[in-house]
Amino acid sequence: MTTAVATDERSRIWSRPELGLHAVVDTEGSVRLGRPDQDRDCLVPLVEVTATGHGRRWSGERFIETSIGERLAYRGHETVHVDGRERTTIRLADPVTGLAAHVTLEAGGGGAVPGAGFLRARVRLVNEGAAPLRLESVTTLTLGGIADADGSLDGLTLHWADNDWLAECRWRQAPYRDRVVPLSRSAHGHEGRGCFERYSQGSWSTGRHLPVAGLTDRDGRAWLWQIESSAGWRFETGEREGSAYLALFGPDDAHHQWHHTLAPGQEFHTVPAVLVRTESGGLDAAFGILTDHRRGIRRHHPDHRALPVIYNDYMNTLMGDPTTEKLLPLIESAAAAGAEVFVIDAGWYDDDAQGWWDAVGAWEAAANRFPGGIGEVLDAIRQRGMTPGLWLEPEVVGVRSPLARTLPSEAFFQRGGVRVTEHGRHHLDLRHPAARAHLDRVVDRLVGDWGVGYLKLDYNINIGPGTESGTGDGPESPGAGLLGHHRAHLDWMASLLDRHPRLVLENCGSGGLRMDYAQLAVAQLQSTSDQQDFLRYPPIAAAAATAVTPEQAAVWAYPQPEHSLDEIAFTLTGALLGRVHLSGFLDLMDDDRFALVRSAIGVYKDIRPRIAAAHPFWPLGLPGWEDSWLAHGLRGPESTFLTVWRRGPGGERRALSLPHLRGVGPVPEVLYPHPSDATARWDADAGILTVHLPRPDTAVLLRWDAAH
Incomplete structure (x- = not known):
């Protein structure tokens, strides 16, 4: 029998109309998130928890419909306002285990976007019972009742992003019903056992997928979510009583070897997650709110x-041999091209006849590489008006490094009592004081003594599910060890910036394999890829703003002296709406090629003050890996910028719809390359731009200056 949710104000304890969401207490005391006019059974409890001995009420691949989740009952709530945001904490308790859940919902509006906003959630669990409780999964946010405007699932489209080394931010889409098929529930009286899910594996948080995905309907409504975890994460969506539900998780036992024992009086905090909701504008509008x-x-x-502007000596240039x-x-x-930071990448410490990969850890400059000392090179960088930077891979110690023997065993990741080894490296556990003290000494020497102002923090191994080092009270699961290490790692990064406030930290995980907003809430930049083929980079550059704010998205531009002028302009254009990571043998270029590089940097310096307040959009949709035409833009309060790429043979013209610029004139300005034989025809009344790129493998950056 279906029980209707009461909709009077006494049962509605939290409401955000622009999100179309309300938290209501049903007749059994359960708090559920969704629309207040929906049936109880299509919604899910606000928190779902599995624990050993307390599993699910309907077994399958889903991690909803849990016994504890159904029992968690409303205790009370309070709302405060912090920095212009509304923050509500809803308190729940399970009468059987004594587990208390404090769910914090932080809401914000969509700015100039009507009918839009975001909801950020996290959960604090406290064991108020008399016995230990072994947690196996906990949701950060669950909600049900998602449907298209007709109240069905037929008009929903599912969007998610695959992520891999050299192939980051590859967005996919499918009709919801292709992934969550109708099962004729009325014929057998049960929900399905499956769901659509994506999750991380090991210590590369984005080594398989981005922790970002969404749903859209045919009327332009969108639901977009992000899980903010550098350790394990997972999301699932499926059907419940004719509507879709969504559940967002940190690590769990089934996917990440995570379980966590809560002794009486102890507590556990989930990773944060955020949901964006828009009534119109689709993914473009939703990503704008997520960017804010x-x-x-x-x-x-x-x-x-x-x-x-950052010059880095690695990509397609010195490649680890400085x-x-x-x-x-x-x-x-x-410096002559206009760079303002110069980063000496991997290899500056390489003084080992057997190679540096499995000998790193001490981070001392190699005497044979710098006969006059590395200070000579760092001084040369400063003398030319640039900030010196260095590459560092702080979390690893090579198996041949003396530090592998001198640091205590407890300072490294271990499983089954054995130190973990991966690709010739051991992994530091930054919860251990010796590991942290070692890295503090390294960074304080590089920054404090050597005057380095930029650190590229790389991470080139996947260490697996984590560590059982047990630095806390008793043994731990590998997933719990990984989560504990990553939280200590973020705290360590923040402590560096506390001591060195102007130090800039770049987050890199073999490119974009740790591109998450646990890391990026602390680090200033994110490497988007290690992709060395300039013709393969455009779909990564065009989609990078789905994963990271434009002003944090470091995109390689590596012009070479043997490149044609078209090729030089192509590789540079892709970086101009993000953060320019310049590389290439600029010193060997002729005057015409070097002038084209200088021109790009000049354009970037002119437009960069407007990047940090702009919102991304994609007039051709999110890019496909093999697309011939790609487009990515930034729209701000004063200007709109648009990059268009044409790869390979095919048509020379492409029409793009820009409805937000309808009625705005005149024809957009070609910013780069300039001069250019690219042309643009603008139909202001229709909001249609037709771009003509007469040759394949060319690109252009355009600008409109107008308020909109």
Whole structure:
């Protein structure tokens, strides 16, 4: 029998009309999130918990319909306002186990977007019972009752992003009914056992997928979510009583070898997650709101406003083989091109005849690479007006490094009492004071003594499910160890910025394999890829703003002296709406090629003050990996910028719809390359732009200056 949810004000304890969401207490005391006019059974409890001995009421692949979740009953709630945001904490308790759940919902509006907003959630669990409770999964946010405007699932489209080394941010879409098929529930009286899910595996949080996904309907409504975890995460969506539900998780036992024993009086905090909801505008509008949310949760830093141009010697250039002789001419040419930061990437510590990969850890400069000392090179960078930077992979110690023997065993990841080894490296556990003290000494030497102002923090191994080091009270699961380490890692990164406020930290995980907003709430930049083929980079560059704010998205631009002028312009254009990561043998270029590089950097410096307040949009939709035409834009209060790429043979013209610019004139300005034989015809009344790129493998950056 279906029980209707009461809709009087006594049962509605929280409401955000712009999100179409209300938290209501049903007749059994359960708190459920959704529309207040929906049936109880299509909704799900506000928190779902599995624990050993307390599983699910309907077995399958879903981690909803849990026994504890059904029993958690309303205790009370309170609302406060913090920094202009409404924050409500709803208190629940399970009468059987004594588990208490404190659910914090932080809501924000959509700014200029009507009928839009976001909801950020996290859960604090406290064991108020008399016996230990072994947790196996906990939701950060669950809600039900999602449907299209007709109240069905037939008009919903599911969007998710695959992620891989060299192939980041590959968005996919499918009709919801292709992934969650109708099962004729009325014929057998039960929900299905399956769901659509995506999850991380191991210590690369985005090594398989982005922790971002969404739903849209045919009328432009969108639901977009993000899980903010550098350790395990998972989301699932499926059908419940004719509507869709959504459940967002951190790590769990089934997927990440995570379980966590709560002794009486102890507590556990879930990872945060955010849901964006829009009534119109589809994914573009939703990503605009998510971009504002990301800007709101990150640590304040002057780099987010200054956006200096970065030259890095690695990509398609020195490739981990820096020396004084090779670096000095690159420093000279990078400064002449307009770079403001010069990063010496991997290899600067390589003083081992057997190679550096499995010997890293001490992070001392290699004497044979820098006969006059690395200070000579760092001084040369400063003398040319640039900030010196260095590459560092802080969480690993090579198996041949002396530190592998001198640091205590408890300072490293272990499983089954054995130190974990992966690709010639051990992994530090930053919960251990010796591991943290070692890295503090390294960074304070590089920054405090050497005057380094930029650190590229890389991470090139997947260490697996985690560590059982047991630095806390008793044994731990690998997933719990990984989550504990990552929380300590974020705290360590924040402590560096506390001691060195102007230090800039770049987050890199073999490119974009740890591209999450636990990391990016602390780090200033994110490497988007290690992709070395300039023709393969555009779909990554075009989609990067789905994963990271534009002003944090570091995109490689690696022009070479043997490139044609078209090829140089192509690789540079892709970086101009993000953060320019310049590379290439600039010192060997002729005057025409070098002038094209300088021109791009000049354009970037002109437009960068507007990047940090702009919102991304995609007039051709999110890019496909093999798409011939791609487009990515930024719209702000004063200007709209649009990058268009044409790859390979095919038509020379492409029409793009820009409804937000309808009625705005005149024809957009070609910013780069300039001069250019690319042309743009603008139908202001229809809001249609037709771009003509007469040659394949070319690109153009356009600008409209108008308020909208």
